[in-house]
Amino acid sequence: MTKRKYVYDWPRPAVTVDMALFTVAGALNQLRLEVLLIQRDEEPFRGRWALPGGFVQEHEDLHAAAARELAEETGLREVILEQVGAVGTPGRDPRGHTITVVWAGLVPGDRAVLKASGDARAAKWFDVIALPKLAFDHDVILRLALSHLRHRLAEAPVCFELLPSSFTLSELQAVTEAILGRQLDRRNFRRKVQELGLVEPSEGTRQEGAHRPAQLYRFVPGAFERYRGKERSLPF
Amino acid sequence: MTKRKYVYDWPRPAVTVDMALFTVAGALNQLRLEVLLIQRDEEPFRGRWALPGGFVQEHEDLHAAAARELAEETGLREVILEQVGAVGTPGRDPRGHTITVVWAGLVPGDRAVLKASGDARAAKWFDVIALPKLAFDHDVILRLALSHLRHRLAEAPVCFELLPSSFTLSELQAVTEAILGRQLDRRNFRRKVQELGLVEPSEGTRQEGAHRPAQLYRFVPGAFERYRGKERSLPF
DNA sequence: GGCTATTAGTGTTATTCTCACACTAATACT
DNA sequence: AGTATTAGTGTGAGAATAACACTAATAGCC
Known part of the structure; x- marks a missing residue:
C-alpha cells in the first residue's frame, strides 16, 4: 500500500460502477436483445430492478470493481467490459452524491447462469423493449450504454x-x-x-x-x- | 438539498476532474497545437506542470466541477467541455485513491488570458510535442483526451x-x-x-x-x- | 506600370465504398 | 419426386473519397 504523505479528508461524493450487460435470446430469425438486471434487496429502491453495480472500494481499480460487483451480484465472471463514461448528476442517488462509472459488455446466453447474491434478490435478463421501471437513473444509463455499444458494433461486427x-x-x-x-x-x-x-x-x-x-x-x-x-x- | 434517508459512510475513493484544453498558436501556415498546463503550487508534485483539475465537491455536477476548477485555476470561463472518460488506477495519486473524470475542450488563443490562482502557481500553453514532465499520470490522460478530440474532429471540422x-x-x-x-x-x-x-x-x-x-x-x-x-x- | 511573390479560389477524374437486389444449392420431410 | 427452408453467391448504380494544377487578386518592389 502506498504511504500517504498528503492526506485529505472532507465530505466527498461516492463512486460506483454500473454495468449494462447485453445478450441475445430467442430463435435465430427473431433474436431479442436482452439486458441483465438485478432486483435490489436493499434500500433504497428495494424490490426495484436495476443495473448490477456497486461501490468502488478504496484502492480498487475501476475495471476490477466492475468485474467484482458483477461477479458478486450475478455470478458472471470474465466478462469483457468497456467503459462508457461517468455520470454524476446530483440527486441521482438518494443516499447522497454518487458518481457512477458506466460499463457495457456482452455475454453469451449459455453463460447466463445467473446466481443472484449480495445486494441482489434476483438476476434476470429483460428484453430491452419491455423493461420494468428501473431504480435510480438507470434508464438513462442503460440508454447511454446501448448507444455506446451500437456505435462500437457499427464499426465492425465483433460479437x-x-x-x-x-x-x-x-x-x-x-x-x-x-x-x-x-x-x-x-x-x-x-x-x-x-x-x-x-x-x-x-x-x-x-x-x-x-x-x-x-x-x-x-x-x-x-x-x-x-x-x-x-x-x-x-x-x- | 436532498434529505438523506440511507446514509453510508466508509472509506471511499475521491473524485477529481481533469481538463485537457487545447488551442492553436503560431503563424497560419505553421500552427502548433498547444495544451493548457498549470504549475502546481501544492504538494504533491509542487512545482510540476499538470492538467488543470481538482476535487469534485459534494452535490456538485461533474460538468460544473470541471468548469469551476478551470475558472479557479486559469480564469477561463464558458469553455465547452466534453467528457472523455474516467481513470482510476490505484496509485495514480499519492494522496490516496483518486478517480478522475477527464474532459477535453478547445479555447481560442485570444481568450487565453490566463490568470493562475487557486492551486496554480502559473498557467501556460505548451506545444504538445514539447511537453515538460507532468504530475500524476497526466501524460496518459492527455493522450487520451487528444485522441478523443481527434476522433471527434475527424467527423467534421467543428472548431x-x-x-x-x-x-x-x-x-x-x-x-x-x-x-x-x-x-x-x-x-x-x-x-x-x-x-x-x-x-x-x-x-x-x-x-x-x-x-x-x-x-x-x-x-x-x-x-x-x-x-x-x-x-x-x-x-x- | 509591370513584374513578382503570395495566398484564395475553383473542377475533374479514378477509385473505393455502399447499398439494393434475385437466383441457385443443399438438405429433411412428405 | 416434390416442397419447404436456409445457405450461399455477383453485379451494377450511386455516393463518397482522394489525388491532382491552374487562374485570380492583391501588395510590394522595381
Whole structure:
C-alpha cells in the first residue's frame, strides 16, 4: 500500500460502477436483445430492478470493481467490459452524491447462469423493449450504454463474446442485427466480414432443420485490433 | 438539498476532474497545437506542470466541477467541455485513491488570458510535442483526451471555439490540420465543409499581406448537431 | 506600370465504398 | 419426386473519397 504523505479528508461524493450487460435470446430469425438486471434487496429502491453495480472500494481499480460487483451480484465472471463514461448528476442517488462509472459488455446466453447474491434478490435478463421501471437513473444509463455499444458494433461486427467459438455467418448476422436493432443485407454483410478478415472458415458445417448445412467460421484472433489499428498512428 | 434517508459512510475513493484544453498558436501556415498546463503550487508534485483539475465537491455536477476548477485555476470561463472518460488506477495519486473524470475542450488563443490562482502557481500553453514532465499520470490522460478530440474532429471540422465569429476557410483548415496533426487537401476540405452546410459566407473579406483577399465565413448555428443527428434514430 | 511573390479560389477524374437486389444449392420431410 | 427452408453467391448504380494544377487578386518592389 502506498504511504500517504498528503492526506485529505472532507465530505466527498461516492463512486460506483454500473454495468449494462447485453445478450441475445430467442430463435435465430427473431433474436431479442436482452439486458441483465438485478432486483435490489436493499434500500433504497428495494424490490426495484436495476443495473448490477456497486461501490468502488478504496484502492480498487475501476475495471476490477466492475468485474467484482458483477461477479458478486450475478455470478458472471470474465466478462469483457468497456467503459462508457461517468455520470454524476446530483440527486441521482438518494443516499447522497454518487458518481457512477458506466460499463457495457456482452455475454453469451449459455453463460447466463445467473446466481443472484449480495445486494441482489434476483438476476434476470429483460428484453430491452419491455423493461420494468428501473431504480435510480438507470434508464438513462442503460440508454447511454446501448448507444455506446451500437456505435462500437457499427464499426465492425465483433460479437465474439456472444457466439460459440465456431459459428455460422447467419448466426453472426442475426446477433449483429439484434444488437443494432435493424436488418442488414445478407450478401453485403457476408462480404464485409470476410473482406475485413475478421473471420475464417473453420472445420465442419452445421445443419439444423431441413435445409442446406452452413459452413462454420471462427473469429481470427486480433483481427479487429489490427483493423482498428489502421487508424493512422498519431505523431504526438 | 436532498434529505438523506440511507446514509453510508466508509472509506471511499475521491473524485477529481481533469481538463485537457487545447488551442492553436503560431503563424497560419505553421500552427502548433498547444495544451493548457498549470504549475502546481501544492504538494504533491509542487512545482510540476499538470492538467488543470481538482476535487469534485459534494452535490456538485461533474460538468460544473470541471468548469469551476478551470475558472479557479486559469480564469477561463464558458469553455465547452466534453467528457472523455474516467481513470482510476490505484496509485495514480499519492494522496490516496483518486478517480478522475477527464474532459477535453478547445479555447481560442485570444481568450487565453490566463490568470493562475487557486492551486496554480502559473498557467501556460505548451506545444504538445514539447511537453515538460507532468504530475500524476497526466501524460496518459492527455493522450487520451487528444485522441478523443481527434476522433471527434475527424467527423467534421467543428472548431467553433477556436476561431472568431468570422473566419476564412484557410484559417478553418489550418486549425483543423493543427489538431489532427496532418495535412488536408484544400479543395476537398473546402468542398466538404460547404456541402455539409457547416459554414456560410458572411459579409466582407479579409486580407493580410500581399495577396488575394479571402472571403469570410461564419458557422451555421446548429448545423453540426443536425448533421450528427442524421445517425438514424434508434428504435429502443 | 509591370513584374513578382503570395495566398484564395475553383473542377475533374479514378477509385473505393455502399447499398439494393434475385437466383441457385443443399438438405429433411412428405 | 416434390416442397419447404436456409445457405450461399455477383453485379451494377450511386455516393463518397482522394489525388491532382491552374487562374485570380492583391501588395510590394522595381
